[in-house]
Amino acid sequence: MHCIRTTGAVLLTLLAFSVSSKEKITKLSSAVGNFPPYVFCDDQQVRGIAVDLIQAIFGQQGVSVQFKCYPWARVYGLTREAVFDITLPYVRNEQREFDFHFVGPIIQNRVVLFHHKDRKFPELMSDISLEKLKKYKIGANLGYRYGKMMDDFDARYGLQWAKTSSQNYRKLILGRTDLYVSPYIVGHYERMQLPENEAKEITSLPDPIQTTDSFIIISKKHPRYPEISRLFLEGITKIKMTELIEKLSAKYQLPTPSAPGDSSGSK
Structure with missing residues (x-):
């Protein structure tokens, strides 16, 4: 019975590929999770800056991308087993590099520290370091990674984890934390979902x-x-990335993130 189940699972995985090894690729499948404003998974069609960007890039090659939403842990597992062709947007780390090929980049993220406007941090206005941060309580969202500095901070001093950005913002407002770490675009979007006075x-x-x-x-x-990598890399050369990202940012009423290779960052 175990052999039958194993064989069935393998066949299901093979049948789930949206591309056949003998056919020209015209359609790709992508598992994604809710990650506004890059990916919106709600009652409407899957959308967001990253979703629209990928559709535009592969569209240049005559390839459509069909998105389906799952919890992020399942997204990772399904894509790792190649049930879906791609997923996005992911930053590099050692575990992911063991399981996946990285193609791109597609968007540059500025990871920043949010705070209550009445708090002043003159020592953090330049050259932010672990030594300067160690005296502060820093909020973060469960399930997110923010790069090596925050990994080291968490290991040494401990981040103040919460389930949502709104919970982290509430902690800032109440003075329970000093700072909240987030990608700027994500943090800005979530801030705008708060009541206006907050x-x-x-x-x-x-x-x-x-x-x-x-x-x-x-x-x-x-x-x-x-083949998928080649299609992406050829498609991205056919569009003006900076202009496209500016257009998508305007569509979603957001500040403009950086295109790959653009070091200017978001303002």
């Missing part, structure tokens, strides 16, 4: 603690990774 109480430090690139990832088990 949103006005939140600002961010001017300099990022880290700038990271986000990528498409493809399982190392996927038999057509080279």
